[in-house]
Amino acid sequence: xxxxxxxxxxxxxxxxxxxxxxxxxxxxxxxxxxxxxxxxxxxxxxxxxxxxxxxxxxxxxxxxxxxxxxxxxxxxxxxxxxxxxxxxxxxxxxxxxxxxxxxxxxxxxxxxxxxxxxxxxxxxxxxxxxxxxxxxxxxxxxxxxxxxxxxxxxxxxxxxxxxxxxxxxxxxxxxxxxxxxxxxxxxxxxxxxxxxxxxxxxxxxxxxxxxxxxxxxxxxxxxxxxxxxxxxxxxxxxxxxxxxxxxxxxxx
Numbered sequence: 001x002x003x004x005x006x007x008x009x010x011x012x013x014x015x016x017x018x019x020x021x022x023x024x025x026x027x028x029x030x031x032x033x034x035x036x037x038x039x040x041x042x043x044x045x046x047x048x049x050x051x052x053x054x055x056x057x058x059x060x061x062x063x064x065x066x067x068x069x070x071x072x073x074x075x076x077x078x079x080x081x082x083x084x085x086x087x088x089x090x091x092x093x094x095x096x097x098x099x100x101x102x103x104x105x106x107x108x109x110x111x112x113x114x115x116x117x118x119x120x121x122x123x124x125x126x127x128x129x130x131x132x133x134x135x136x137x138x139x140x141x142x143x144x145x146x147x148x149x150x151x152x153x154x155x156x157x158x159x160x161x162x163x164x165x166x167x168x169x170x171x172x173x174x175x176x177x178x179x180x181x182x183x184x185x186x187x188x189x190x191x192x193x194x195x196x197x198x199x200x201x202x203x204x205x206x207x208x209x210x211x212x213x214x215x216x217x218x219x220x221x222x223x224x225x226x227x228x229x230x231x232x233x234x235x236x237x238x239x240x241x242x243x244x245x246x247x248x249x250x251x252x
Contacts, residue, residue, distance in 0.1 A: 023042055023045060023046050024043075024046060024055075024056070026042055027039045027042035027043045027046070027059065028059070030042060031059065031062070031063060031066075036063050036066050036067050037067075039059075039063050040060070040063045040064070040067075043056060043059055043060045043063065044060070047060075053083070054080040054081075054083035054084040054087065054090070055080075057076045057077070057079040057080035057083070058076070058077065058080040058087075058089070058090055058093070060072075060076040061073050061074070061075075061076035061077035061080060061090075061093060061094070061097070062093065064076065065093065065096070065097050068100075070097060070100050070101060070215055070216040071191055071192065071193045071215040071216045071247075072193075073097045073216075074094065074097045074098060074101070074191055074216045074218070075191040075193075075247060075249065077090055077093055077094035077097060078094065078189065078191065078218065078249050079249055081094065082125070082184075082249065082250070083125065084125070085122055085123075085124065085125050086122070086123060086124070097216070098216065100216065101214060101215070101216035101217055102214040102215075102216075103213055103214050103216075103217045105217070105233055105234045105235050106234070106235050107234045107235065108234065108235060108236055120176070121176055121179055121180055121183070122180075124176075124180070125180060125184075126177050126178075126179075126180035126181040126183075126184055127177075129173050129174075129176045129177035129180055130173075130174070130177040132173045132177075133170045133171075133173035133174045133177060136166050136167075136169050136170035136173060137166070137167075137170045139162075139166045140163050140166035140167045140170060143159045143160075143162045143163035143166055144159070144163045146159050147159035147160050147163060187220065188220065188221040188222075188248065188250060189218060189219070189220055189221070189248075189249045189250070190218070190219050190220075190221050190229070190231070190246040190247060190248045190249060191216065191217070191218055191219075191246060191247055191249065192213045192214065192215055192216065192217045192218075192219065192241075192245060192246050193215060193245060193246060193247050194214075194215060194242075194244070194245035194246075195214065195215050196212055196213075196214050196215075197212065197213050197214070197241055197242065197245040197246075198212055199211050199212060199213060199231070199237075199239035199240065199241050200228075200239060200240045200241075201239060201240070202240060203225045203226065203228035203230070203240040204228070204240075205242075207240070210237070210238075210239035210240075211237060211239060213233070213241070217233070218233075218234070219231035219232065219233055219241070219246060220232045220233075221246075221248065222238065224243075225240075227242060227243045227244070228240045228241065228242060228243060229241050229242075229243055229246060231246070
């Protein structure tokens with residue numbers, strides 16, 4: 001009975017994967033044929049089946065960009081980047097979409113050490129750093145076993161040094177995976193979807209206006225109070241925005 005149940009689950013999973021692939025191919029064909037609304041609906045249908053991927057988010061961003069829907073275009077490019085932080089195609093298309101936004105926000109300059117740290121930790125996502133550490137530990141074990149069993153003194157020396165390098169880099173990868181995970185857990189980015197949103201000094205519509213943001217602008221959510229979010233933009237300004245005006249990126 002257990003074997004039959006296992007086969008049924010395996011068959012269902014394979015069938016679901018096949019259907020998802022077929023839908024993805026159909027959506028790609030509709031996109032290539034210029035049928036962007038059809039492609040959009042098909043890609044979104046795949047999302048409802050919990051089959052998210054960077055490729056799916058990237059293609060959705062392209063669909064919305066072709067339809068001049070700035071906010072959802074940037075939203076899905078940003079979601080794709082969460083899964084593949086250094087993908088050049090995603091970064092390039094995101095830059096094109098961001099050029100269509102109205103808000104010109106000056107990014108705060110980074111110090112030399114902070115920039116080096118950011119470049120080092122942002123090379124992979126936390127999951128990719130974790131996978132890298134597992135692979136390096138595997139290489140360490142293989143190198144150490146070969147060192148233990150081989151007789152050649154030259155090879156033993158090379159393998160011993162290699163095993164130490166693999167171990168050191170694996171530990172560093174684990175540390176970077178932890179750092180990236182903590183950053184991922186603490187950061188709460190969002191995209192403004194309202195055509196124009198008034199940022200208030202307090203979490204209510206009666207308070208004075210601090211500044212305004214327009215669709216497609218990325219913000220970082222700092223606090224939540226009822227139906228308001230306290231947000232921070234790239235130049236360091238903060239204020240309160242209605243929850244209806246933004247869409248959180250981390251619902252994956």
